[in-house]
Amino acid sequence: VLTDPVVPCGQIMALHLSIPSIFFLRGLPCSFDLQAAQCPDPPSYVPRTFTDNSDHMTFIQRVENLFLKSSESFLCNFAYLPFEHLASDFLHRPITMKELLSHGSIWLKRMDFVFEYPMPVMPNIVFIGGINCGQRK
Secondary structure (H helix, E strand, O other): OEEOOOOOHHHHHHHHHOOOOEEEEOOOHHHHHHHHOOOOOOOOOOOOOOOOOOOOOOHHHHHHHHHHHHHHHHHHHHHOHHHHHHHHHHHOOOOOHHHHHOOOOEEEEOOOOOOOOOOOOOOOEEEOOOOOOOOOO
């Protein structure tokens, strides 16, 4: 199943039918994509989305990064709670969003290290950044 994991209904169907899923995405809020793929994502190293931090952060920026990561996880768990209930009801077992997305076979990410911050990733994450990474003018 080729699906977008922002709304995980395709992944729920893939798990129900026991078929592999391919995710096509730019990124998920709260780094759910990195957590599900088990990528290292330390807040002292990887800048959070929507911050202007670089890889050379000061101590204050690293603390800010840590607070943002903590608040992201709380807000996203609340936002994705309806999907967790839907998946649990449909699959007849309790399941979390992270566990649901961890069954993805391949992650096709529409980003490129030329325009984004490089981060450590797992082998099943493939960057296809040429299609949506135009240089801003």
